[in-house]
Amino acid sequence: MEDVTFTRYDTADYLKTEADIAAYLKAAMEGSEDDPACITRAMEVVARVRKTICVAS
Template sequence: MKDRSHDQAMAEQFRADPAYAAELLAEVRRDGDPAELAATLRQMAEAFGRAGPWWDGLTDDERALCAAQFSRYDTADYLKTGDDIAAYLDAVAEDGDPALIAAALGDVARARNLSQLARDVEGDPSLATVVKVAHALGLRLVFKPTHGGSEPAAGG
């Protein structure tokens, strides 16, 4: 397998099948997702350059997206201290989405350069895996009442 980026692979696909490139661009425009549009335009610029009929059909805003350089965002890059990590995990836990919590633990593992732990929480980990990963990160799960703790427990 060649060592190439996703953008390079897509550019190769576009060069091999320009009709597919045009169809994909039309679909991405309909969907209206700016990030997806920027990625598709970047890949098409790599495939076809910044000239020709495809380029002439772009709006000024789309041409600007082709020229824009976007940096990769990774939450792990911003988790510098224990307080950062605790605040991040608290915010994620408020949503209550298990997949989001697992992803957040993966972010924390990457922030601490624990790549195997980050891989362990990909997909749909069990609660046991989440607890083990949290423990390995020096964290513990804490449960708090959602309504201040003054309401009686259900069934009681």
């Protein structure tokens, strides 16, 4: 059997602009009506992205 290697997926890697962040938060809010923890996770991702953007600036 062939070894398969997977890379770690992190949504934060794909949120590059404020428009990306806004669309991500909108999708999280629309898709999480029954799971408030989903919004919390989305906010944590956005916080990490914004911290990275501030450090890079």
